[in-house]
Amino acid sequence: MIITRQKDFGEIKKHIRQYRSFFLIGCAECATLCGTGDEKAIQSLKNWLESQSKTVTGWMIAKAGCQIFGTKREISHYKDLMEKSQCILVLSCGAGTQTITELFEEKPVIPVNDTLFIGNMRRFREFEERCRACGDCLLAITGICVVTLCPKQMLNGPCGGYKGECCEVNSDRKCAWVVAYRILEKRGVVDKFYKKISGPKNWLKANSPRRYSARERIDRI
Amino acid sequence: MTGFKKKLLNDQFVFTVELTPPRGSDTVTMIQKIEELKDLVDAVNFTDNPSAKMRMCSMAACKISLEKGLEPVLQMTCRDRNRIAIQSDLLGAHALGIRNLLLMTGDHPFLGDHKEAKPVYDIDSSLLIRLVNNLNKGIDINGNRLNGKTSFFYGAVVNPNAEPIQPQLKRFEQKIRMGAKFFYTQMIFEIEKLERVVEYAEKFKVKIVAGIVIIKTKRMLKYLSSKVPGVTVPHWLTDKIEKLDDKDVQKFGFDFATSAIYKIMDRKLSHGIHIMAISVTEEVGKLLNFLKTGI
Numbered sequence: 001m002i003i004t005r006q007k008d009f010g011e012i013k014k015h016i017r018q019y020r021s022f023f024l025i026g027c028a029e030c031a032t033l034c035g036t037g038d039e040k041a042i043q044s045l046k047n048w049l050e051s052q053s054k055t056v057t058g059w060m061i062a063k064a065g066c067q068i069f070g071t072k073r074e075i076s077h078y079k080d081l082m083e084k085s086q087c088i089l090v091l092s093c094g095a096g097t098q099t100i101t102e103l104f105e106e107k108p109v110i111p112v113n114d115t116l117f118i119g120n121m122r123r124f125r126e127f128e129e130r131c132r133a134c135g136d137c138l139l140a141i142t143g144i145c146v147v148t149l150c151p152k153q154m155l156n157g158p159c160g161g162y163k164g165e166c167c168e169v170n171s172d173r174k175c176a177w178v179v180a181y182r183i184l185e186k187r188g189v190v191d192k193f194y195k196k197i198s199g200p201k202n203w204l205k206a207n208s209p210r211r212y213s214a215r216e217r218i219d220r221i
Numbered sequence: 222m223t224g225f226k227k228k229l230l231n232d233q234f235v236f237t238v239e240l241t242p243p244r245g246s247d248t249v250t251m252i253q254k255i256e257e258l259k260d261l262v263d264a265v266n267f268t269d270n271p272s273a274k275m276r277m278c279s280m281a282a283c284k285i286s287l288e289k290g291l292e293p294v295l296q297m298t299c300r301d302r303n304r305i306a307i308q309s310d311l312l313g314a315h316a317l318g319i320r321n322l323l324l325m326t327g328d329h330p331f332l333g334d335h336k337e338a339k340p341v342y343d344i345d346s347s348l349l350i351r352l353v354n355n356l357n358k359g360i361d362i363n364g365n366r367l368n369g370k371t372s373f374f375y376g377a378v379v380n381p382n383a384e385p386i387q388p389q390l391k392r393f394e395q396k397i398r399m400g401a402k403f404f405y406t407q408m409i410f411e412i413e414k415l416e417r418v419v420e421y422a423e424k425f426k427v428k429i430v431a432g433i434v435i436i437k438t439k440r441m442l443k444y445l446s447s448k449v450p451g452v453t454v455p456h457w458l459t460d461k462i463e464k465l466d467d468k469d470v471q472k473f474g475f476d477f478a479t480s481a482i483y484k485i486m487d488r489k490l491s492h493g494i495h496i497m498a499i500s501v502t503e504e505v506g507k508l509l510n511f512l513k514t515g516i
Contacts, residue, residue: 153345160379200343200362
């Protein structure tokens with residue numbers, strides 16, 4: 001899922017100083033799992049806005065904020081309340097916020113959250129980055145994503161910086177290549193792996209902005 | 222053929238030293254150090270923004286060293302340049318007469334003085350070795366023909382301190398397969414750590430240059446142990462140095478380095494010694510003169 005974190009109220013304040021009335025939009029997908037786009041997050045933002053002498057004209061939670069046409073249909077029911085507001089605050093990831101920008105170009109659309117990464121939830125609301133969406137998945141080889149988990153994106157084994165199994169960049173974390181080595185060992189493919197060399201990685205597949213249409217089965221980069 | 226290459230390939234013991242290019246435009250001190258080291262060592266390695274701390278580029282330092290008559294080894298990391306810049310810089314270095322390369326991945330910017338910098342790491346050190354191998358054949362990383370071949374003598378690094386050692390040894394072997402002709406080790410405090418690399422290297426025709434540091438102060442040892450990636454200082458050594466008076470640390474450090482070098486030479490554990498004195502040339506001079514009188 002896409003991991004999001006709510007911005008400090010101080011930062012939000014800078015962007016909304018000149019507005020008095022707001023409509024709030026959450027998201028029922030990833031942002032809800034992160035606690036940044038659910039009803040509770042909306043209520044808490046609403047309370048804070050009201051404490052700042054601002055008005056909330058209404059709010060809604062989109063089923064999936066990143067789904068442009070679906071969200072357009074959903075928000076049509078809130079047209080009047082949205083029109084009464086001077087500004088729309090979106091509690092989703094960056095993709096969801098841009099859906100709203102696309103639908104309301106004339107009104108300021110302000111993100112409430114920072115979009116952090118694609119990750120997994122280990123325990124409730126504890127997230128770990130697992131995928132960088134590089135467009136060229138190597139998981140079949142190493143089992144864990146070394147492009148994401150190794151800060152140097154090493155493709156062919158560890159650097160010389162790990163100490164006692166830990167990464168040179170963050171000693172609280174295991175070196176991704178020490179972990180990958182164990183996986184290769186358990187699968188009995190260490191020698192096979194080290195016989196070959198991977199890369200150089202094709203970063204062309206990660207050149208932004210990317211588009212993809214499953215309808216046409218064509219990568220439109 | 223460079224003197225450094227000739228000596229290593231002929232199994233003559235080499236002594237090299239590490240110098241860090243200046244942090245600023247003033248080259249006076251560096252030139253002075255080059256002059257001091259000129260007749261003492263076989264080559265000098267110029268670091269590439271070590272510990273991700275910004276310095277003058279290794280290539281300029283190498284060129285200055287060449288002009289002064291001291292053979293340089295250019296260190297090249299993958300941290301700050303993509304494959305285009307690396308190839309371009311290497312062709313430039315070759316045009317300037319630089320022939321020895323030490324290729325490595327490079328410490329992460331997070332550890333340096335520009336923590337917010339974007340890390341590049343477009344390729345890793347194994348791919349960098351293959352890239353240089355290609356340049357020597359007159360082709361680029363994609364296999365496209367170039368106008369002219371390079372004639373680099375290139376090596377890589379291995380860390381005998383790594384725990385667990387197995388992934389490090391496998392990568393060492395991979396680097397040999399990619400074409401690395403010699404290996405520099407991370408600084409060693411325990412000879413047994415070097416032995417396990419040497420033992421593994423026996424089946425390969427590869428030259429090993431062992432990294433030795435001259436400990437000068439308690440603070441320096443603490444810095445090496447806590448701030449430098451891949452450096453492991455054994456507890457017994459830290460305890461021993463901690464108990465010494467400050468004024469005795471320097472002598473202990475000197476004796477410790479000398480005795481390690483003697484052990485390595487006696488047991489033929491390496492083809493050379495690389496002294497990492499954090500650019501303190503007088504210590505290197507003292508050590509090498511001492512060794513030469515002893516040999």
